[in-house]
Amino acid sequence: MTALVLALGVTSTTAATAAPTAPSWDDVQSAKGDVEATQIAVSRILESVGAMNAELDQVRIAALVAGEQYQQSTLELARVEEAMATAERRRDAALERADASGRQAAQLAAQLARAGSGDLTMALIVSGDDADDLLYRLGTMSALSTRTDAVLTRALQDRNVAAALSDQAGVARDAHEKVTAEAEVVFAEAGELAAQAEQRAAEQQVLLGELSAKLAELTGRSAALERAYLDSLENEPPAPGPSPSPSSPGAPGPGAPSPSPSSPAPSPSASSPSQPSPSPSAPAPSPSGSGTPPPSAPPPTSGPQPNAAAVATAIAFARAQVGEPYQFGAAGPSAWDCSGLTMMAYSAAGLAIGGHGSSAQYTRAASRGLLVPYSQVQPGDLIFYSTGGSTTASKYHVALYIGGGQMIEAPYPGKPVRIVPVRSYDRVGLVARPSG
Structure with a gap:
């Protein structure tokens, strides 16, 4: 509490x-x-x-x-x-x-x-x-x-x-x-x-x-x-x-x-x-308030590599929900909160990413070695937000990165699912790669 x-x-x-x-x-x-x-x-x-x-x-x-x-x-x-x-x-x-x-x-x-x-x-x-x-x-x-x-x-x-x-x-x-x-x-x-x-x-x-x-x-x-x-x-x-x-x-x-x-x-x-x-x-x-936008072509990384088919499915699912309303605690089919959207997007690709909750999704990725620095962000990665961008604090928001410095999110009450530039305010320095 x-x-x-x-x-x-x-x-x-x-x-x-x-x-x-x-x-x-x-x-x-x-x-x-x-x-x-x-x-x-x-x-x-x-x-x-x-x-x-x-x-x-x-x-x-x-x-x-x-x-x-x-x-x-x-x-x-x-x-x-x-x-x-x-x-x-x-x-x-x-x-x-x-x-x-x-x-x-x-x-x-x-x-x-x-x-x-x-x-x-x-x-x-x-x-x-x-x-x-x-x-x-x-x-x-x-x-x-x-x-x-x-x-x-x-x-x-x-x-x-x-x-x-x-x-x-x-x-x-x-x-x-x-x-x-x-x-x-x-x-x-x-x-x-x-x-x-x-x-x-x-x-x-x-x-x-x-x-x-x-x-x-x-x-x-x-x-x-x-x-x-x-x-x-x-x-x-x-x-x-x-x-x-x-x-x-x-x-x-x-x-x-x-x-x-x-x-x-x-x-x-x-x-x-x-x-x-x-x-x-x-x-x-x-x-986006991000200062330097995310790289359009991230440098090679030794971290987990994304599964292209799973990423394409997850992004396509999330795109199809653009314009649908935000609803507290919702995970579809016609209303969403942030973690409900990312959970169901990857469920459509056959991947479980930690359940309904931003912190739960971050914790699961961390336990499986699927976190990478934001500087290496790639389409399909999950971007998290917490107070002050802390990696240890509870994550209050999650969005799906789609490339070109943009992300799909179910933002907050009063705003529908949308595509927006990545914000740097409160952004966590690590992203999750669920398909890695």
Whole structure:
């Protein structure tokens, strides 16, 4: 529960921080025609978008962390269920053995009672011709006593073992009930965070539409072009230092109309080169924040080599799901979470990669020697994300690398399965090669 509590704490702290205020429509109208005022208004819009993205990112990560914790709790629940089933099977087998040995001991005791009835010593003295028969009976009784002692001893041992295994089965059942209750709590909390993230994402879409219109009014470009630019900022991690250059959206992108005299675009900043928005006809992919993109042709490696057929099948399966919704805990057929998508993609290729859970998939790859450095990433590899990119921390997200610096992912609540550039923020330095 610690990770979930921390995630919730981060969300609360972020939500409590006042975000920069975007300019009103009156501010926008007043800024038109004044280059400096336009720059300031644009800067305020970009700052508010950056703050909004950072806040939403925290909510989404909290939801992903909670979802991964739930997946881990389900794996623990499955382990406890198997332990409980094993304990109950052993208990039932021991009870059957104890019952059988008890019945055998009772039968032999009855035979002994019948064979030893009467005073055998007196019978030997007064008998004559029947002495041999009585000696035989005495010998039989002695043999029966020895056998009965052994059977009784075994019956007692079987009964003691059955009692001990019954106690163990009870402990296993108690553990199962405890883990089940904990899993239900985690499921409820993770579901609540996922719903919160989805609601925040929907609210953000509305705000981005309004801010795009304001940017279009300031720059003289289309609202669609400005919306594409603002959408492209979504996956950028919060950057330390000064806010984005006010001139970022000011330089017309390819095919963009020139600003009108009455609505001048801000001039490029001397200290920060402009970042033109993508054109509507050829929108640029969202920035990955990765600094140096993954190699298009990775250098030779001595690590495990991928199975081309399995990789092709997994990627084709994942591609076929693009556009389908994210759903917490889902593994198809028409909704997905991150590890559900990668699990089923490789299941389509006949490979088990560790079950439903990012950490479980990473752990399985590690145990089989299938981890390689990200610098050697190849199509079909699994890319993982954790807090700070730690290799030891729980992995809250996993995606499928498809080459060219891109990956397929079921990203988070409110966003469907998609193909995006690989992000470096929180990315783990090792990738898994399930088909190696």
